[in-house]
Amino acid sequence: MSDKKNPEEKTEAKSPEDVSRRDFLRKTTVGAGAAAAALGAAEAAANTSPGTARKIQIAPDTLAALKQTPIEPSFDGEGMSGDDVFVRACKDEGVAAMFCCPGNYGMINAFAQQGIPCYGGRTEGAMCAAADCFSRVTGEITATSGTEGPGFTAMIMEIAGANAARTPLLVVASNKRISGDDRETSIQQAYQQPTTTGMKKYGKRLIEPNRIYEYAATAFRQLKTGVPAPVHLDFPGEVSRARHTDPSELRDYYDKKVYRSEAKPHPAPQDIAKAVEMIQKSERPMIVAGQGVFQHKAWEEVQAAAEKNDIAVVESGPSRGHFSDGHRLSANLAPDALGSADLVIFVGQYCMPSVGEYRFNPDVKAIRIHPEASDLGRNWPIDLGMVADEQVAMAALADALPNRSRPTWTSELKAAQVAFEKSNDELYAAGLKHSASADCIHPAVWSKELADFLYRGDIPKEQSTSVIGGWTVAKYTRRFLRAYRPGQICNGAYQYYAIGPDVGYTVGAGAAVQMGVGPQKPYQGAPVICATGDAGAGYSIMEMETLAKYQIPSIVIVYNNNAWGVWGSGASAARAMHMYLFQENVRYDKVAEAVGARGEYVTSPAEFTPALERSYQMAVNDRVSTLINCQGIKEFSSAKQYAPGTPRPVEPGAMSYAH
Numbered sequence: 001m002s003d004k005k006n007p008e009e010k011t012e013a014k015s016p017e018d019v020s021r022r023d024f025l026r027k028t029t030v031g032a033g034a035a036a037a038a039l040g041a042a043e044a045a046a047n048t049s050p051g052t053a054r055k056i057q058i059a060p061d062t063l064a065a066l067k068q069t070p071i072e073p074s075f076d077g078e079g080m081s082g083d084d085v086f087v088r089a090c091k092d093e094g095v096a097a098m099f100c101c102p103g104n105y106g107m108i109n110a111f112a113q114q115g116i117p118c119y120g121g122r123t124e125g126a127m128c129a130a131a132d133c134f135s136r137v138t139g140e141i142t143a144t145s146g147t148e149g150p151g152f153t154a155m156i157m158e159i160a161g162a163n164a165a166r167t168p169l170l171v172v173a174s175n176k177r178i179s180g181d182d183r184e185t186s187i188q189q190a191y192q193q194p195t196t197t198g199m200k201k202y203g204k205r206l207i208e209p210n211r212i213y214e215y216a217a218t219a220f221r222q223l224k225t226g227v228p229a230p231v232h233l234d235f236p237g238e239v240s241r242a243r244h245t246d247p248s249e250l251r252d253y254y255d256k257k258v259y260r261s262e263a264k265p266h267p268a269p270q271d272i273a274k275a276v277e278m279i280q281k282s283e284r285p286m287i288v289a290g291q292g293v294f295q296h297k298a299w300e301e302v303q304a305a306a307e308k309n310d311i312a313v314v315e316s317g318p319s320r321g322h323f324s325d326g327h328r329l330s331a332n333l334a335p336d337a338l339g340s341a342d343l344v345i346f347v348g349q350y351c352m353p354s355v356g357e358y359r360f361n362p363d364v365k366a367i368r369i370h371p372e373a374s375d376l377g378r379n380w381p382i383d384l385g386m387v388a389d390e391q392v393a394m395a396a397l398a399d400a401l402p403n404r405s406r407p408t409w410t411s412e413l414k415a416a417q418v419a420f421e422k423s424n425d426e427l428y429a430a431g432l433k434h435s436a437s438a439d440c441i442h443p444a445v446w447s448k449e450l451a452d453f454l455y456r457g458d459i460p461k462e463q464s465t466s467v468i469g470g471w472t473v474a475k476y477t478r479r480f481l482r483a484y485r486p487g488q489i490c491n492g493a494y495q496y497y498a499i500g501p502d503v504g505y506t507v508g509a510g511a512a513v514q515m516g517v518g519p520q521k522p523y524q525g526a527p528v529i530c531a532t533g534d535a536g537a538g539y540s541i542m543e544m545e546t547l548a549k550y551q552i553p554s555i556v557i558v559y560n561n562n563a564w565g566v567w568g569s570g571a572s573a574a575r576a577m578h579m580y581l582f583q584e585n586v587r588y589d590k591v592a593e594a595v596g597a598r599g600e601y602v603t604s605p606a607e608f609t610p611a612l613e614r615s616y617q618m619a620v621n622d623r624v625s626t627l628i629n630c631q632g633i634k635e636f637s638s639a640k641q642y643a644p645g646t647p648r649p650v651e652p653g654a655m656s657y658a659h
Contacts, residue, residue, distance in 0.1 A: 056596040058549060070115025079245035082212045082235065083110040086172075089216035091116055092256055093224075095170065096140035096517055099131040099508065100124070103147025104174035106240050111143065119511055121546040124151045126504030128158035128171070129540070133508030135167045136319045137465055137487040138518035139295050141223050142508075146173040149190030152234075156195060157498050159230055163199045164496035165318035166291055166350040168228035170219065171200075177237040178207060192234045201229035209242035214252040217259040224260065226372050227350050228295065264389035265371055267396055271386045275345075275367055276400050278384060279309060282343035282365070284409045286331060288358075288652065291317035292348020292371070292390045299323065299486050301394035302347065308398055310406035312337065312413055316349060316358075316652035318494035321483030321519075325654065326461075332483075332653040334416035335359065345369070348390045351495050352379045358651050369393045420654075424448070424479050427647060434642045435605050440631045442642075443476040443559050446608045447531070450557065451480040453612055454529070463523050465509050468492055469502030470533035471565035472637055475647050477531040478654055486519040487512075500539025502532035503556055507543050510552035527553040527619035534560045537588050537627075544627060548596035553619035555612070556627045558588050563634040585631060592627035600628045 073084040080088070087110040098111040098118045112118045121127040124146050131144035146152035152173045162169045176189050193203050202222040204215055212235075219231045247253045279285050289302050299322040306313050306329050313323045314331035325332050338359040346352070346368040352375070355362050367384045370376055376385035386393060431444030455461040462484045468477050469492040483489040492498070492505055509528045516524030537558045547554050562584045570577035589599025598618060600611040608630065615626035639645030 056548075058551070062549060065112075071113045073110075073114065075245050075247060077245075079243045081106060081110070082209055082240045082242045082244070083107045084114075085212050085244060085250065086216050086235075086240075087111050087114050087116070089213060089220070089256075090143065090170070093141065093220045095143050096138060097131070097134055097511060097515070098143040098145065099127040099134070099511075100145035101127050101151060103151045104145045104172065104235075107172055107174065107235065108145050111145075116143075117511070117515060119507065119546065119550060121504070121507060122542040123504075123540070124154040125158050126501060126507070126540040126543045126546075128155040128169075129161070129498070129501030129504030130506075130508035130511070130543075132158060132162040132165065132167050132169055132501075133467065133490050133492075133505035134512045134517075135162075135169060135508075136165060136490045137509050138512045138520060139297065139487070140518055141168045141170060141220075143170040143172060146171065148174055148176060152190065152192055153195065156199070158501055158504070159196060159232070160199045161492075161494075161496045161498035161501065162230050163201075164351060165494050166227060166229050166295075167318075168223045168295070169230040170223065171196075171230055171232040173232065173234040174240065175205060175234040175236045179238070193232070196230070196232045199230065200232045201227075203232040205234045205236070206239045207236065209239050209244075210249055211251045212239055212242075213250045217252060217254070217256070220256065221260045227292070227370075227375070264392050265387055267369070267386050267388035267393045271384065271388075272393075272396050272400050274384050275386065275397060276402075278343060278365065278367060279311065279345075279401065280404075283406070284312070284341050284412070285309075285343040285345065286312040286314060286338070286341040287345045287347055288349055289313055289315050289323050289347055290349035290351075291319060292350055293394075294319045294322045294348070294486055296348065296390045297486075298348065298389075298391035298394050301391055301398055303327070305394050305398035305401060309401045309404045310410060311345075312341070312409065314338065314653045315483075317351075318491045319487055319489065320491060320654075321488035322486045324484045325482045326484050328410065329413065331413060331416070333420050334413050335651075335653060336419055337413050337416040338651075338653075340412060343367070346380070347394060353651075354379045355381070427476075427479070427644070430642075430644065432605060434636060438633055438636070438642075440603055440633055441605055441608060442636055443473050443561075443630070443632060444480075445605045446557065446559075446602070446630050447473075447476040447480040449605075449609050450477075450529070450531075450612065451482065453609065453616075455482055455484075462488065463526050464488070465513050465520065465523070465526070465528045466490070467502060467505045467509050467528065467530040467532075469500075469505060470531060470536050470559060471497070472561065472646055473531055473533050473559035479647060481531075482654075500532075500536040502530055502536045503540035503543040503547075506530040506554050506556055507546050507550075507552065510547060510554045511550070514550075514552055525553075527555060527616060530554060530556045532556065532558055533565065534558055534562070534582060534586065534588065535564050541588060541591055541627075542595065544592045544597045544625060545595035547625040551623040552625065553623045554625045555615045555619060556592075556625070558627060558629050559632055560586065560588060560629055561632040561634045561636060562586070565637070567634050568638070581634075587629065589627050589629040592625075598624055598626040600626060601631070602628060603631045 073080045083106040101124045128144045131142040135142040312331045365383045368382045369386045373387045427444045428448040431442035435442045454464045467490045513520045567580040570580040589601045593599040618624040635641045637646040
């Protein structure tokens, strides 16, 4: 895209630390004048249409509320409510943000009053997804809220997705009064805990007001130790609204240094020695760097061990970037090399595959490093199980390993990387051909051109955080999108295929980048990118309004193929096909415009990059979000009509889908 830009705007590449945030972002985009003119024209067109004379704008009360000074509650006077007590514990424990839809009012108000960043959106499900994604790209504990029966049950799909991703998600939900139990006193009456069975690490319905802090402590012990997963607490009215005027009224009202430990399990010296022996005997060792590497911030230790002994590394999990795609030892873009590995070292692989699920030789030797002994040996037989924190274990391994060069193995990795990129080039060429014949745009085309824009133009390749969502389209975008630093990609459909949370994920990723939390700090203020499908857009497209309300700059790209990704299943019964199809050429871009964002409609390859440039410019300079509606056809996924059809996923690494 750089050859289309004004040469005077080109700048010498600099790191984000070398320039101011505003200057850093402005220098990556096209001229502001053309974009402003485009926005002005769009506003003019909107404001001259019948019935749309009033301009969409952020409510003054929204802006005023965001400027309010946080209030620290006190036991003095009227005292603290149960909600206040619980949120104080959340603040002390560093809960990074709260995402919700109005409901559970006392609790969400307490989060806002005490200064924890809060975001209110359109549905509980999408905002639960936002909280999940915020954690996936930062590694921090994030909270989400539901209300009684309807609001809470709307979150179930996203809670299950967070559980599969092993996200440390705090789910706080209101519940009707205990006094109303068994009396059907309200249509919202619902006992919630059984609903999340199998979808959480810990859950509790609180019933005694004076134990609210005790259960807060239990919640954070679960969230901050071992393998994380959602924690679900629900608060009946008698608990959340109870008043406490003295700390002595609360059970176990202790400082966090007392009610939990920061201790980490260290590997046994004999286990490190055995691991070194196995690695030294191996010719083609490979580390599988799972979600625990990201959550326990072990990426530097993994890289140190890999570089010292020439060990290949492939990522696995709902987040990508904790081992850079650009590293010479990365197997993320070298799927053909997986079958050659003769030793696999699983580190932080929380969702353990079965033999054959990853493309390793079934007879490959295996080491697994895991913080909980009870899970060692599950699904995949191990030759060595090591109970240890991922960061501590990899640091010990890096110290113990000798320096070693493996030229044959690294040459094989390089060849596999070249082969993978060649297959992508062939897919792009086929996509261009198919786009011309079908008079629309193939997903391989815009996936490749999006990658060129993000990683091979004027934007630093480490900058842009991306959400990979959708079903059919994800099999293309995963091949082309890259991760060069921790938390750069949120892999939406990890193990649990939640349908349509992707715009909600974008809210969470965007909030994390705007706040500059964790590994997002160097890129604070940058726009985020989301790829989703038309089926997915139907679930969470109204969160485009949430992006607009909070001025979270983002670009949501919708692959519009007029059908569910499983449309071919209807071919077996002619009368069933209608259930798999949508109307053709639906204008999702117009929906975005109608809720305060921008829209772009792309129907040919020539239109995509200019639309992307305009959208990026508006995101950087005016914090405006855009939905780019890329028109395709369902038949693009048919190998018979448009070879090669939908590419098959390759496990794990860049194409990781199930694991």
